[in-house]
Every structure is written in structure tokens, then in C-alpha cells.
Amino acid sequence: MRFFKSLLVIPALMLLLSGTAFSNDNVFKIGVCASFTGSNATWGDNTKAATQEAFAEINNKIGDYDIELVWVDTEGDPAKGTGALSEAVERKGIDIVFYNVLSEVAVAMIDVAAQYQIPYFCGLGATEIINDKYLSNPEKYKYYGGKGWPSASKLVGGYVDAINDAYDRGIWIPKNRKVVVYGADNGWGRSIGKALKQLLTDTGWEVVMEEYLAINQMDHYPLIAKIQKADSSLLVGTLNIPPLMFSFVKQLGEMGYDGLVVAEALSWAGNWYEMTGAASNYLLDMSPQLASKDAVAWADRMEKKYGFRPSAAAGALPYDYARFLIKSLKRALEKHEKLDRAAYLDIMLSEVITGKLTYTMEEGALLMKEYQYTKESMPDPVVSPDHFAFPVVQYMDGKPIIVFPSHLKQADLKIKK
Secondary structure: OHHHHHHHHHHHHHHHHHHHHHHHHOEEEEEEEEOOOOOOHHHHHHHHHHHHHHHHOOOOEEOOEEEEEEEEEOOOOHHHHHHHHHHHHHOOOOOEEEOOOOHHHHHHHHHHHHHHOOOEEOEOOOOHHHHHHHHHOOOOOOOEOOEOOOOHHHHOHHHHHHHHHHHHOOOOOOOOOEEEEEEEOOHHHHHHHHHHHHHHHHOOOEEEEEEEEOOOOOOOHHHHHHHHHOOOOEEEEEOOOHHHHHHHHHHHHHOOOOOEEEEEOHHHOOOHHHHHHHHHOOOEEEOOOOOOHHHHHHHHHHHHHHOOOOOHHHHHHHHHHHHHHHHHHHHHHHHHOOOOHHHHHHHHHHHHOOOOOOEEHHHOOOOOOEEOOOOOOOOOOOEOOOOEOOOEEEEEOOEEEEEEOOOOOOOOOOOOO
């Protein structure tokens, strides 16, 4: 009798296992990388909500395939990030990788993509180190299918143009043409600092000081005292870790620095004004804006659903890229009649990075007129007013006011009295 029961159990068990295997064949796993814990977790919260929302809108399905999002916590650290991604590939069985935040993590991730030959779309690190790596061996690094943020040198020229425009038109008459460059001591901070230093020097400014801050540093009073002693009229740079930026801006305000300040990345976290208050007045930033009716409506929906208002850079941008990814996955299924790593890789290489497949505002993009890559731009997206571009804004009482370029300008740049 016991033997007969065993005979009944075995087919049932085989049927169960067979059903599980069949189900797994119809699950497409996407590893989503971001700093979900650690000092940059605010960005991770935005990323998670935005990506979840994009896929929820298609009921987490593409054709007959269920989409499973696997959260890969980089903790903002290259070693921990590569370890987490390796685990996601080897043990969790992800099919492709999406997104990332910090440049120094992205530099390490490009090698993980090459090692596992896994398609990686939209690593957000902007540093030109990634460009140099990619272009040094395009065949090896072909799995890294496009950065989500262009190199700093392609974007930050807008600051220099805006500053020099105000100077040339007499809107700003500085006491001297001395500038201090600051930044986070990471790939992003140094890339921005290097680009700004070169562009400003080329247009007649004198860089008298250059400082990079440890990402866990919160006491900036000694540094600000040095900046004031340098007697500069202009302070430019970026701190892309929200707590670091918030503390620096507040302390800069407390110590009464009276020069013009570029605070690239201030608004990357949605609660930037709550954390900085009046200290953010007059600061310049170059960042995407939730300006259109569709973008504002999206942010309203997100706030109601997730309990916080997403920022444009940390929320709307990954949302747009997730929608671009969805379009690419649908195209892979259409062409290959199946959805797997090889099918997506083909579309990424033959249509996405060649510029044939793009994602536009007409299709629902919130921030850019068109997201596009070309063989000439790779690994960066195309940068132009009709593609990836940010306006220069000046903050007043928590509101961003576009001051450059002229065709988008809402007001002239204002100088602190």
C-alpha cells in the first residue's frame, strides 16, 4: 500500500516541477541597480518607485511573459555593487540589467556586464572613464548598451554659457574673475570639476582653488572658511550625494558666502528645499524639470501612490528610461517571437544603440524630446536641444526659474545683494 501511494506521489511531484519549469520559462527577470541603502538611498527610493510604476502600467507583462524586477542594491559602493550584481546573475537568474546611479559604481559594473555577457541598459554613471573603457574595446564592452547620463563635458557647458552671458550683458559685475571648483570625491564629482575648470579657464576665469569632499563628510565649515579666504566671485561644482549637498548648502548660507554658486545636482532628491530652505536661494543648477502638464500630473500620481514626490532627475528620468526599455523588450519579442537575453541583446545592438529605436515625448517621455543613441554618440545618449538637454535654473524660495538658454528663459539671472 505504501508503495502504491509513492507511485501516486511521484507523478504529482513531476507535474508540479514541470509546471514550475514552464512558469520560469515565461518569466523575464530584470535586475534593477541602485543605491537602495546607504547615503544615496533617497535616489534609490525614487528609482524603485519609478521603475515599479513603469512596469505596473503594463501589468508587469510583455506578451505571455511575466516581468520580474529584481532589486540589486549597490549601496553606492563599487565592490558591494559588483558583488550584488554577480549574485543577481548567478543565483537569481536575471536576464538583463537596468539602471545604476553613481559613476564609480558604473565603472565597475561595465566589467561585470562583460564578464557575464549580460545586456546592461542605462547605467547612469556619467564619468568619461566609462567612455574611455567602452571605446578601448567595443567588442568586449558591447553588452553595456548606453549610459543614461551623458559625460559631464557635454552638459556643463551650459553653466559657463549662462555665467558668461550674464557677465557680457552686464547683469553680473563680479569683483574679480576668480573661481573655486568643488565636488564630491568620486567619479561624478571629479568629472564635473574637471570639465568646469577647463571650460572656465578657456573663457578667461582663474581657478584659484579646487577641493573634493569625502562622501561621508558633513562638517564643511573649515572648507567654506578657506573658500571665503580665496576671495572668489564664483563657486562651481557638484555633490551628488543628497545629505552631502544639503549640509554643504546650509553651511554655505550660514557662513554668508556672497559669490555666485553653481550647485549641480541640488534638486536630484525631491525634498531638497525642505532640507536646505532659504540657503538654496540664488543657486544655479542644471537639471531636468517637471515642467509639462503631463510631468506634473505624473508626479502628483506618484506622490499619492508612493507617499513622496519624486524628483525629475531621480524619479522621472528612470521612469522614462524604463519605458524606453519596455519599448525595446516589446520589439525583441516582436522580432524574435520570444523574450530572452539573446533576443534583447540583438535589439539593443542592432536598433537601440544605432539610433533606429528611440523613445519620444509623443510616446510619453516626461523630460526629453527624444532619447536616442547612435554609433557616434555611444556610450552616451545624443545631446542636443531636441534630445538630451537640461536648462540652467536659479532657485528662489524653492522654485526653479529657467535663466538659460534664451529661448527657454523665464527670467534673467539674479545676483545676491
